[in-house]
Amino acid sequence: MTSTSTRRLAQALPIGLIALLLATIVGPIAALLLKSLMDRQGQFIGLGNFARYVAEPGLSVAIWNSVSLSSVSTILTIAIAFPYAYALHRSQIPAKGLFRVIMLVPLLAPSMLPAFGMIYLFGNQGVLKSWLMGHAIYGSIGIVSASVFHALPHAVLILSAGLASGDQRIYEAARALKASPLKTFTNVTLPSCQYAIISAACVVFVIVFTDFGIPTVIGGSINVLATDIYKQVIGRFDFELGAVVGMLLLIPALVAYLVDVMARRNQRATFSGRSVPVEPGASRGRDAALLGFVVVVGICILGIIGMALFGSLVRFWPYNLTLGLHHYEKAMSDPDELRSLVNSLVLASSTAIAGTLLVVLSGWMVSRKVFAAGMTQTLQALAMVPVAVPGLVLGLGYVFFFNNPANPLHILQGSMILLVLCTIAHFYTVPHLMAVGGLVKLDRETDLAAQALRSGPVATGRRIHIPVLGPTLVDIAGYLFVNAMTTVSALMFLFNAQTRVAAVAVVNMTEGSRFGQATALAVLVMAVCLLATALQMMARTLIVRRQTWRRPAS
């Protein structure tokens, strides 16, 4: 490649990427925003719908529920996720690979599966009902525990990116200065992953705040803002008010973005050209405590999923506990359901491949600041938007934006490509943060060295940044794959007879009272995801093993 064509490509890259994100994220949301400012006849009425919504009784209760339940869930999630990620990256506990996989399990199943598992465990017929001491699982307890379960892997992934790369030399310096382990932790470890903690907290808060699946299944009568959208759009066909709620749900993301910007301003590179990866030393007390902790968390996760798995094997919970593959046979003998599983595989593979490519590009551009500051900031802002957008809102936005004959992209309507684009957009933020988190720690020196060697930004990206990011890259592809396998809400308005995916089929089966078959199909989806995750682990190990530079020369 000649240097001019390289440069031209380098200029076209960010513009192309921004255009793509505008079309797949901003366009649909803008279409929805417009909707929130219009009346049913399409006349512009300014903030009339917002005024109408504020006058709704019960709004303040819903806002309070949303804020308080999301806050409690966030604190609990981070409190569990941090020690877990710490154990995976900064200790010598055995079977790290196993615990890494267990932590991914909540991501691997359609969200209804853990909700079923929790009901089997703690519902009125639940085997552990007495643990709730007379309280019902349906309500705040159910929402918080299911939310923590659901958000935990996201938090652990982001925190892992922060904890994975540290500098061993600083820890050696701390030891030389005779700093206590506690002091080293508070003065070195915590500050170095402050950014990851803030990112994780923001992401978790927003995930819980905008999720409507959990409150629907296990929330009892508790009203939250996210379920209000459902009521407005599905119950009353009031898309204008639904759009208003959608806009309100974007507020936490806006706050999260500002917090993120402020955190980034204080972020200093902690991983430089001379960095040496952290090699956690032996500490029997610490490792025993951490091992105990991850084992307890692991048992909780596996218990909930295992209970759901058991539910898929029994003939009829809780009255006929004969075990067998009855529900699996029935579900898989239906060609429509079989096809939905194949469709899910197509969607998930395409999302993983195309999404990883895009995320790595945007993460690289944001973290390395190789392009104009304006472009970098635009990209970062765009990448932060999707996490705030509830799937139902994004899906609706897609219908309004793409199912419009005036839009040249209208041809995508009804195609698998649109489902792929929507899924990538829906899950863009976390992988983007993972990519940024993995790269932001490389200091400018490496870039300067690359410049001195006359390596263009693209070549530097290829030769230095991509290899450094290698393992994270595999994690990103895995994350996108499993989310695409399990997501429902955004696709609810987009799929058609040819593109119906398995997670949607699970919802249909549940509604059709084919409860056992729904659980069985959800378990099959989880099995596919588990297989994909095993592949991901193997690829990760291979990459790390081949990258000899990761080990200090000895």
Next chain:
Amino acid sequence: MLTSVTRRLAALALALAALVPAAAHAQQRTLTVYSSLDEDQAKALIKGFEAKNPSIKINAILGSTAPIIARVIAEAASPQADIIMGNAVSALMAADARGLLLPFKPAHYDKVAPLMRDNRAEPVWVGIDAWASSLCFNTVEAAKKNIPAPTSWMDLTKPIYKGHITMPSPLSSGTALLAVNGWLTAFGEADGWAFMDKLHENVSQYGHSGSAPCRLAGSGETIIGISYATPGVKLINEGAPLQIILPSEGLGWEVEAAAIVKGARNLSDAKLLADWISSREAAEISARFLPITAYDDIKMLPKNYPVGESDKLLKMDFGRLAASRDAVMAEWQRRYGTKVPPRS
């Protein structure tokens, strides 16, 4: 390594994509049908129609009542569906009010029972079947707690049922609206709300889905679910210890009907399906799943379906109920949507 993984994944994706049949076969005409009929019933009807019209392939999207109509409304700018083969008339009216349905009088329209058709000068819908609200009652859990089976709606306000009743919220479920409209019809406006005030004291949770209360009763999570018969019948067939109770004061009910979508791309085939769905042949297929169909002389009772549903249907003023839909929802939200019901 990485590129080879990516390449392998890409190859896998391509191989899988090849497995998915192309959107349309060259020779076959396709028809896009949205339906919220019972899944088995919808599939049987589709099979019946395709057998009669081998050159037409139906692409169906099945879903719950409200999401299907929400989808039709969302797609208004460029309709994707040709025909809605079965959705609650009250929900169809919401689409009709937005001008999204095409007036059409199917071939056998005049033979359909008068209650089961639109009856306007320019009819938009023709009935397929009717569904009514009912109670799903878990006999095993009730026996454990010594709770008698209720026989009337009024029974549900007794203290013994406190915390044992689950119902959907009418703000998100057509099934709940069916029940609420039934109570307002059976008891009258003022007494209807007074009844719901007392019922509220006994309800443990208001959910979002119309079939969920019956599912919760089927798995013993609640003892009484206010729902409709079809999910109960399926659960009983699967082995749930359920009894479907049709309360004595009468049942709120509604017609599920077919309507052609304005702007349908395959209009002539959509009309063909509308013609067929109004036929006796189609009604006989529906009768395998529900007792009340478009032809009232077809008398069949599906296995485990409760006896006497059609005799208990209330005389409902559908026009007035459709007009008061928003007001009823707002009143419900004001009374029960803002406070948490007592814990069980």
